Amino acid sequence: MNFTLRVWRQAGPGTPGKMVEYKATGISPEASFLEMMDVVNEQLTLKGEEPIAFDHDCREGICGSCAMMIDGMAHGPNKGTATCQLHMRSFADGATILVEPWRVRAFPVVKDLCVDRSALDRIIAAGGFITAATGGARDANDILVPKVAADLAMDAAACIGCGACAAACPNGSASLFTAAKITHLAELPQGQPERFRRVIAMVAHHDAEGFGGCTFHGECQIACPKEISIDTIAHMNRDYMSATAASREEKAAGGTG
């Protein structure tokens, strides 16, 4: 298959960039989008040009690093997949494909398609954890978790922190990321001792990083490679109301794992 790519090239942080056109020729329909980029980069290297910088690691949809806005859609047109799981057979032969980095103030461009997503790590550092006692690890099934709670927590925990939600959101909001982490811990016994201070701290930090607010457009949920539901945002809002408007303090018995 042959494609025309228009890719964002930017030498470094804060320097001006532009869309540059490249030809991708002789691409296998079974190639993933990243493998197609590899082929283009090999050709660029042979020509003595600077290859296109893009982030990737696991190439199986679990690390969340392959951030790319493809034809105006985060991780491309397919549902429930990251860029590394997108195959070239999903495109028409001869298609022109636009590739841009995430465009969010809190994700500054490092180079070409690479952005700095550490704002998400800082939201986690603000409260997206549990405080656990050290010592011998308890058996994983020592603490009973109701089935429904386990399912909701598991669905939310699928978040790989790729940043597609903020990239796709018309408001540049990372609400889905923040809410997924909050829901994950708020559903589990281990999350209870810090439940309300966690939601206050994480929301405050989300805002401090310069992300926008949620309007429930639903773009994040469609873009999410893990198909995390915007219901998690409703969950976050409810805990936030309890924690702020009602000044609720943690009192439910929890357990550290």
Next chain:
Amino acid sequence: MRAPTFFASTVGKKIVMAVSGLIMVGFVILHMAGNLQVFEGAARLNTYSAFLHGPAGEALWLLRAILIIALIAHVVSAYQLTVIDRAARPVPYVKRELQAATVASRTMRIGGVVLLIFIVLHILHFTTRTLQPAPLAEGDVYDNVIASFRIWWVTLLYVIAMIALAYHLYHGLWSSVRSLGVERGRLNPFRRPVAITLAFIIWAGFTIVPVAVYFHLVS
């Protein structure tokens, strides 16, 4: 109440929008029911108006105060959130293909501005009678309604404003319950029958009055 934290955050502001929006929705439904009495004749509508301004006068002012506070809170939060949201994406995409946002969700801001302009004009029209597209008399609501909506551009203005209201409420009703923390535990964002039905009823209930008057179905 941890007020400073709450009001400073995007989540808090959104909750303010949802609560103030729902207060206004409650009013809008009462208002619509009041208007529909036009189909029961002059005596009925004018008696209702006299009741509101007479025995219910104090309650009316209380309601007005609540609505003004709700409106101010709603507009101020809308403005603040819009500023925050715009700043969150300083560099736009060369190409952006929206996959889930609806016409309604994307027109909340512009539709909100249309509604704000409409609310001001509407109050200057029927409440204070500062604007008189047709001569309006105090106390004779029925005749004022008939005289005004016989003018094509007045009817058109109200019809347009009610389309804006319907879109705003379609997204707003759906979104506000989520803002307030109600979840359905499912992925699909497009099943919104309750919001569509309510928005449609409100749209139809308001629009029918000027349109019926314009086409002489009420006289």
